Amino acid sequence: MSPRPAADGVRVRAPGKINLTLGVGRRREDGYHPLATVFQAVSAFEDVTAWPAEDRTVTVSGLHAEHVPTDGANLALQAADLLARITGVDEGVALHLHKGVPVAGGMGGGSADAAATLVACDALWRTGMSRAELTELGAQLGADVPFALAGQTAVGRGRGDALSPAMTRGEYHWTLALRSDGLSTARAYGVFDELLAGAVDDEPDVDPAVMRALRAGDLPALGAALSNDLQAAALEVAPEIAETLAVAEDAGALGVVVSGSGPTVAALARSQHQALAIAAAITAAGVADDVMCVSGPVAGARVIGTEVRAAEERG
Template sequence: METTDAAFEPPIVPADTAARNARRQVRVRAPGKINVHFQVGPPRADGYHRVASSYLAVSRYEEVVVTARPGTAAQDITVSLAEASSLGAGALAGIPLDGSNLAVKAALLVAQLAPEATGVHLEITKHVPIAGGMGGGSADAAAVLVACDALWNTALSREELSRLGAQLGADVPFALMGGAAVGLGVGDELTAALAPTPLHWVLVPADFGLSTPVVYQRLDELREAAGTVVAEPEQVATEVLAALRTGDAAALAPWLHNDLQAAALDLAPGLAAVLDDGRRLGSLAQLVSGSGPTLAFLAADAGHAQELAAALQDSGHRAWAVEGPVHGAHILA
């Protein structure tokens, strides 16, 4: 499999004693993702599905500030949402601020390994759509893993952080890794893919979310109703990896694919009209990102992405021009 540039690995954290003692707050940024190519096998006995996915980290980020609370127990974790969050108040209202939040679970996992652990406060700035098929919650968790590792001086390796992340969800290890990758198994068996040249996209979020388990269930129902028999996917098409390697948007366009798209469109039929708008306005290709309902439109280059975003906005849609691949979870301050 391809190998990626080392720039996509989490940064090395200073280990000198003075830096450790001075560190009381860590700010980390982690990217959302899109699935450029996504194949889904039949349901397994455990209810999960084997997948073959081509992940791409894109420049729509979550930011988390983790602040130590000296004198409190490691289990004493509080959460708030930053005013700088760009998502609507209605969407933010649905985010749990208790122990069910993946970010809190991430902090607790690191605390179990950190002799210096104390209570912390997590301030999350949300920019990735919630329940939007872009792994926003997983990005939060990845950011907290990196931040708490730095804050408490646990000095965990990337592999150790990834193993912790896999306990929280299949998308967390990729939010740590960033860049481009092939995901097998349930999406957690990651192999980095070479993608040195950015590809440009326009994302159109929805005003609602879709539950990933519900989308998978609907896919199974649609396949059963149609009598469709599918094999377990073994690998992403080599044409996808070749297009990522060369950064050739035109070569990638015919290979954009998402097995979950039919289920997402069945649950949210209005998305089809937005896909048609993007096609009409000149996107090279278009698809539902992951389990949806965020839509991704492939552009020829940066200028085309800006033009396409403006045209979609003029048609009444929210639209963001982004690029990928970008770095995984990394410390800002």
């Protein structure tokens, strides 16, 4: 195989996610909450491009880019460092993240960045890692990273990183109501502990109604089964979310749920046309800072091409 030209980069796309159901157990001694969730990867994407470089750096553009750290707190940089350390690579990388997933919106945007970076750096550095090995590394970075690598629809247990595929039929259309002010996952879990932890099980389980609805492609049944144990905590922190939920329901959504730790609200529609109508109703009511329509399930992190970096970008 001939060496890749120095100006060539690798571009990888990874999806955001919606939690169709999220069961949260009582906090364990190690600080984690056991989860039972069903993820669906949707067509809100993070694009990560990795170019050869002397150092390891990251730049960001796109949705809520101003809220994304570019230092060691960035999950993409952490992913590059972890892969290099495990494989013995002593190379730099210039990463560029183009965001299409809300920041701190409960949709796993940072996890998608990490997943895409693992795939991109593996291709750029030719480390030859299997997808299973990348998934194992991803779990060290965050509980949602393995799902961003896998995509589609899956059941998540443990911290959410122990995945098994879920059988689904058909396509699912969603309207997402976004807020510029994100909601900290840690804060949502903290409020959950204050409000509900004494009343929940040690080990949650997935509602069988969700699995039946997915297997049958039964949209009304899935809408009725959407649930999230963190929703009460998200509403406690950001009570204005309640109005967004109500507007989406009044607009005819089959089901409405806060995604993950919030504050993004996901409304299930019968069709793409209805998803657009729900988006119009949310916009007209002024109960979200932005709206987007997405569909799922979609594939996990994958290489979508190479990209030549302009000379001025290379410095």
